[in-house]
Every structure is written in structure tokens, then in C-alpha cells.
Amino acid sequence: DVKVTQSSRYLVKRTGEKVFLECVQDMDHENMFWYRQDPGLGLRLIYFSYDVKMKEKGDIPEGYSVSREKKERFSLILESASTNQTSMYLCASRAGGARYEQYFGPGTRLTVT
Amino acid sequence: GESVGLHLPTLSVQEGDNSIINCAYSNSASDYFIWYKQESGKGPQFIIDIRSNMDKRQGQRVTVLLNKTVKHLSLQIAATQPGDSAVYFCAEETNSNSGYALNFGKGTSLLVTP
Numbered sequence: 182d183v184k185v186t187q188s189s190r191y192l193v194k195r196t197g198e199k200v201f202l203e204c205v206q207d208m209d210h211e212n213m214f215w216y217r218q219d220p221g222l223g224l225r226l227i228y229f230s231y232d233v234k235m236k237e238k239g240d241i242p243e244g245y246s247v248s249r250e251k252k253e254r255f256s257l258i259l260e261s262a263s264t265n266q267t268s269m270y271l272c273a274s275r276a277g278g279a280r281y282e283q284y285f286g287p288g289t290r291l292t293v294t
Numbered sequence: 295g296e297s298v299g300l301h302l303p304t305l306s307v308q309e310g311d312n313s314i315i316n317c318a319y320s321n322s323a324s325d326y327f328i329w330y331k332q333e334s335g336k337g338p339q340f341i342i343d344i345r346s347n348m349d350k351r352q353g354q355r356v357t358v359l360l361n362k363t364v365k366h367l368s369l370q371i372a373a374t375q376p377g378d379s380a381v382y383f384c385a386e387e388t389n390s391n392s393g394y395a396l397n398f399g400k401g402t403s404l405l406v407t408p
Contacts (some may be wrong), residue, residue, distance in 0.1 A: 185337075221302060223383070223400035224338075239395075271337055274398075280326040280345060280387065283396055285337035 184208075185274050185286035193292045198238035200219075200259040202289050204272030213255035215239075215247065217268040218288070222283055226273065231277070262293045302381065304403045313371040314401045317384030322365060326387035328396070329358060329369045333380045341369070341382075371404075379406045 188203035206213065214229040216239075226239030228247040236247050244266060248256045255274075259266055272286040299360045299373045319327070325346035330338035344358045344367075351358050359372040367384050381403050385396040 221400065224398040226395065229395065273337075280343075281342055282328055282340045282341070283385075285330075287337045288335075 185272055185284050187270075187286040187289050189289050190287060191290045191292075194259075194262050196263060198242050198259075198262050198293075200262050200291065200293075202257040202259075202270055202291070203273075204255045204257070204274075204286055205254075206254055206274035206284070207253065208274065208276070208284070209252065210274040211252075212275040214248065214273040214275070214283070215245075215255065216271045216273065217241070217266075218271055219268050228258065229283065262291075264286045264293050267291060267293045270282055301386070302401050306333050306405045306407060307374050308322060309374060309376060309406055309408050311374055313322045313369075313374045313378070313404060313406075315369045315371075315382050315404065317367040317369075317402075318335060318363050319367060319384065319386045319397075319399075321386060321388050322362075324386040324388055324397075326349070327360060327365075327367050328385045329356075329385075330382065330383045330385065330398075331378075331380045332401070374404075374406050376406050376408065379404055 185206045194200050210230050215227045216224040218224050223239050227245050230236045230249040246258045270289045273283045277285040304390045309334045313343040328343045331341050332338040342353045342358050349360050355372045381401045384399045
């Protein structure tokens with residue numbers, strides 16, 4: 182079974198802190214994604230990566246950065262957390278090419294106070 | 295301006311009835327579609343997919359119908375059970391400059407009542 186794991190289920194941080202969210206997948210997938218999910222807004226793509234050290238901005242990259250040093254690991258970084266970044270963060274991975282399903286992790290509920 | 299705090303469309307069905315959840319997609323060039331189920335506090339889980347060369351695909355208790363003419367996708371759940379209560383998302387695959395990305399709908403909340 183494909184497994185996508187995220188480092189924390191719940192996280193509480195203060196405004197201005199640097200926050201790291203880690204995601205690991207065990208299926209050798211080329212593509213990895215970070216989304217945030219907010220009530221009524223669905224899943225919005227923050228960043229994705231289609232290879233090691235490669236990254237592409239999604240729909241809402243402002244205030245975030247990412248790192249992919251190894252194929253199995255994709256990190257989301259909030260350089261200076263703000264209260265409007267309180268959200269559910271979902272990581273996903275997917276095999277390369279077209280028409281493959283995307284597998285999601287369990288999510289990290291981040292609260293910024 | 296953008297609205298915030300929109301409520302999800304909600305479908306309420308009785309246990310044992312059939313459910314139909316609808317989704318309109320935007321890109322006529324999309325050629326792959328997926329339905330996901332998300333239970334409270336969990337990440338989305340794959341239910342069923344369909345390629346654009348098909349108009350119907352069946353799984354266990356679920357059927358996906360694709361109408362490319364009107365860019366419409368539906369998920370039918372037979373004999374709905376309380377465990378089917380969740381938010382359901384459709385997703386379409388689009389070929390972006392850097393590969394294949396999924397574009398997700400905002401979701402429909404399914405509530406199954408006894």
C-alpha cells in the first residue's frame with residue numbers, strides 16, 4: 182500500500198515563527214504536492230515538485246517555500262507564520278506521467294496564534 | 295471580492311437509498327477524472343477514476359458517469375450506508391507546463407440519516 186506520512190497531526194505556533202511541515206512517501210513517486218484546505222474553499226495547491234530539487238508554484242505560494250532534497254521527502258516551510266495561515270495542510274504524492282491517482286497524507290492541522 | 299466561509303453543498307439521503315453527487319469541470323481538454331472521499335479529520339481517499347475515452351465506470355457500490363459534451367461528472371453510490379457520510383471531491387487532470395496537475399472541486403457533503 183502507498184503510504185504518505187506527515188510529521189504532525191496537530192501543530193500550534195506563534196505569529197512570526199518559522200514552521201516546517203514534513204511529508205514522506207514510500208512509493209518512489211516523482212510528484213509531490215502541498216495543499217491547504219479551508220472550509221468552503223476546497224483544496225488549494227501551494228507548491229508541487231516533479232523531481233528532486235525541482236519545485237513549481239501552485240495557486241497560492243505567497244508566504245510559503247518548499248524543499249525537496251530527497252525523492253521521498255517534501256517539506257513545506259512557513260518563513261514567518263501568520264494567523265491567516267491557520268489551516269489544514271495536506272501533502273500528496275503521485276507517480277510520474279498522466280492518469281495516475283494522487284495519494285494523500287492524513288493532514289496537519291496548523292494553528293497560528 | 296472573494297467570498298469566504300462558503301458552506302459546502304450538502305446532500306442528505308436516507309440509509310439504503312442511492313446517492314448521486316454531481317460535479318461540473320472546466321477544462322474541455324481534461325482527460326482523466328477522479329473522485330475522492332474525505333472523512334472528518336482525515337486526508338482524501340481515492341474512490342474511483344475514469345478516463346475520457348469512457349462514459350461510465352463501475353466499482354464496488356459506486357459508479358462514475360462522464361458527460362464530456364456538457365463537462366459533467368457524477369458519482370452514484372448504491373445503497374448508501376452511514377459510513378458513506380463524508381465530503382466528496384471530484385478532480386480533473388490538466389496538463390500544465392510542468393507536468394500533470396489535478397484541479398479539485400470544492401466538494402459536496404454527504405449526510406446519511408438512519
